[in-house]
Every structure is written in structure tokens, then in C-alpha cells.
Amino acid sequence: MKKLGLLVAAAALALSAGTAMAQKKQLVIVVKGLDNPFFEAINQGCQKWNSENASSEYECFYTGPASTSDEAGEAQIVQDMLGKPSTVAIAISPSNAKLIAQTIKTAAPTIPVMTLDADLAKEDAALRKTYLGTDNYLMGKRIGDYMKEALPKGGKVCSIQGNPGADNILRRAQGWRDSLSGQEGLTELKGEGGWTEVAGCPVFTNDDGAKGVQAMTDILAANPDLVGFGIMGGWPLFGAPQPYRDLFKPLAEKIAANEFVIGAADTIGEEVAIAKEGLVTALVGQRPFEMGYKAPTVMIDLIGGKPVEDPVFTGLDECTKDTADTCIQK
Known part of the structure; x- marks a missing residue:
């Protein structure tokens, strides 16, 4: 009892x-x-x-x-x-x-x-x-700064974005374009500062890493003269790290020589490990x-x-x- x-x-x-x-x-x-x-x-x-x-x-x-x-x-x-x-x-x-x-x-x-x-x-x-x-504008600008520093003459690029209605991603993309072009407010790069966005870009992936890797695969295949990607969210790297590695390992020497540049957002999951492996030019991470x-x-x-x-x-x-x-x- x-x-x-x-x-x-x-x-x-x-x-x-x-x-x-x-x-x-x-x-x-x-x-x-x-x-x-x-x-x-x-x-x-x-x-x-x-x-x-x-x-x-x-x-x-x-x-x-x-x-x-x-x-x-x-x-x-x-x-x-x-x-x-x-x-x-x-x-x-x-x-x-x-x-x-x-x-x-x-x-x-x-x-x-x-x-x-x-x-x-x-x-x-x-x-x-x-x-x-x-500060999403600054984040995008720093991604662009790293790409421009590595490849000052520019070239054909593509941005990988998330949701077209997400204000943070849109601000990053604006900072990225402003950095590369040396101008403010452009909605597309058409040779300003030497940089041009290829047809089909930006790509909106709805924050899906696998979709981002597939999009980059398709863009590379359609544009053999592409010189880089600006990735406005780290989804392809932390959401699909192995497919990302498989895609860019063949370009590792070009990335190391700054002949191909990748600026990407975030520093979570396996992203920093991918940076150590030399498969991204720079990461700009949040907290x-x-x-x-x-x-x-x-x-x-x-x-x-x-x-x-x-x-x-x-x-x-x-x-x-x-x-x-x-x-x-x-």
C-alpha cells in the first residue's frame, strides 16, 4: 500500500x-x-x-x-x-x-x-x-569577391539559388552580381566586369541538394566554356556531398589553378571537408x-x-x- x-x-x-x-x-x-x-x-x-x-x-x-x-x-x-x-x-x-x-x-x-x-x-x-x-547582401558580395579575386578576367557563370520567393537568397544573388560586375542593381550579368550568366541561369532548386547537383551537371554539359558557379545556399554541398564530389573531382586541378571558380554559401555538414579537399574556391558561412x-x-x-x-x-x-x-x- x-x-x-x-x-x-x-x-x-x-x-x-x-x-x-x-x-x-x-x-x-x-x-x-x-x-x-x-x-x-x-x-x-x-x-x-x-x-x-x-x-x-x-x-x-x-x-x-x-x-x-x-x-x-x-x-x-x-x-x-x-x-x-x-x-x-x-x-x-x-x-x-x-x-x-x-x-x-x-x-x-x-x-x-x-x-x-x-x-x-x-x-x-x-x-x-x-x-x-x-547580412545576406554582404554574404553574396563576399562570395562574388572570392570568385573575382580568383578569376579577375571573369567568364561565363551560373548561380544556383533556392526558392525564388526567399528574400535572403535574392539579396545574396544581388550582392554576388554587384561584386562581380562592379555595378549595383543588375538583375542579370551580360558581360559587365567580364562576367556573363549563361542561359538557364539562375537555377532555382527549392533548397534541394540533389536537384542542385543535377542542375550543375546539366549546365556544365551545355556550357563547356563555363568558368564557375555562385552557389547562394550550401544545399548541393551539405545535402548531396558525394554527388557534389563526384561532379567536381575531375575539375579539381582547374579549381586549384583558379581556372574554374566556385563560391558557395554556408559552412555546415561536410562543406568544410569539401573545402579542405579543394573542391570549392571559398565558402562564406552563416551562424x-x-x-x-x-x-x-x-x-x-x-x-x-x-x-x-x-x-x-x-x-x-x-x-x-x-x-x-x-x-x-x-
Whole structure:
């Protein structure tokens, strides 16, 4: 009987603890898709914040659609989260900036809304309090800088992009073109600075690594005089590392001699190993863990009415074959 009483008491304690957790105010992070290692790094930062703030009245709650290609699914999750009484602030990485902006307008939230990793379009920026993440224009510019430094005379190139409605990718592509051309605002390279985008480019892959590798295979086959790729997200390298290696190992000597240049975004998964192998000219990486770790604190500041900078940039890590062992900031 005494043992039964102890079990009942333990069950009651567990139920109480579970109820207390359920009653926590949720600082929600909605990402483009749960199938992307980049966003899992954001989740790890979110969970690290939770582990360090177990006694807080708040918890970081991470969610998103199963696939990064599910724009409508992300918008529905944002709508659902904004309608939950437990949601007291939300950080969104918009897969489709216009769609998420419309979702926010329709929901007319009374809680703080911020963007994370990807921002809304400039004309919709008033819908959120701040943006936390990468300076995407600078990231694209640095990718272009590395390519231009390696091959100053330029040549025929192609950019590999993700979702055509993703503001962060579009800003990177603009920075990339501005760097290569030496001009601002071009939507296509037609010989400016010596650089020309070939037919069929940019290629939009919806963040699918295998699709990115296949696209580069096709572009190379159709353009034997191609001199490089600007990869605006690391999906082909971290999402399909072996197919990527298989495609570019035959070009390793040209890459080493700066006769073929590849500038790519991100430094996650096997990307740094690929850089060490000399199969990319340079990587310009983001800091997704830091985004996930900082987001709850920024949301709490917004709830409390504290001043928050807009934007809040998390910095870049730049890696080449020669710096790969020390390029990631801890």
C-alpha cells in the first residue's frame, strides 16, 4: 500500500511538472523546413537556450513544415502559432516572403513578430520588429569577391539559388552580381566586369541538394566554356556531398589553378571537408546555432518593450582550403 502511495505521488509530481511545462509562455521559431540541416542547427541553439533557462517562464518552441518546399505549409503553421494563447512572440524564417507577409497581415497579431535567417521584403519590413541573422547582401558580395579575386578576367557563370520567393537568397544573388560586375542593381550579368550568366541561369532548386547537383551537371554539359558557379545556399554541398564530389573531382586541378571558380554559401555538414579537399574556391558561412540561441532573448526583449536593434546581424565565417582548420568561429 505504501508503495502504491509513492507511485501515485510520483505520478502526480510528473503530471504537475508536465503541466507547468505546458503552461510556459512560448517563444516560437518557425523555419522553412525541418528537413534541412541548417535549420536543425537553429533548433540546437533554441534547445541550448532552453537548457540554460529551465526555470524561466518562457520556453523556445521550434517548428516548421516537414519540407522546405512547402511554402503553404509554413504559412499555415505561422497562422496557427499566432492563434495559440501560449505564443507570446514569434520568429519566422520566411520561405516565401510575400506569402508570410500576407499571413501576418491577415492574422493582425498583437504579439511581437520578428524574422530570423530570412527577412520580409523591404516594403513589408514594418510588419516585424527586427531581423536576426545573416547580412545576406554582404554574404553574396563576399562570395562574388572570392570568385573575382580568383578569376579577375571573369567568364561565363551560373548561380544556383533556392526558392525564388526567399528574400535572403535574392539579396545574396544581388550582392554576388554587384561584386562581380562592379555595378549595383543588375538583375542579370551580360558581360559587365567580364562576367556573363549563361542561359538557364539562375537555377532555382527549392533548397534541394540533389536537384542542385543535377542542375550543375546539366549546365556544365551545355556550357563547356563555363568558368564557375555562385552557389547562394550550401544545399548541393551539405545535402548531396558525394554527388557534389563526384561532379567536381575531375575539375579539381582547374579549381586549384583558379581556372574554374566556385563560391558557395554556408559552412555546415561536410562543406568544410569539401573545402579542405579543394573542391570549392571559398565558402562564406552563416551562424545558425547563434541565431537559434539568440532569438529567445531578443523576443523577450521585444515583449518587455526594450529597444532592439534592427537588424541584428550574426556575422560570417569565411573558409578556403588554406583556412579550413580555423575558419569557423566558436
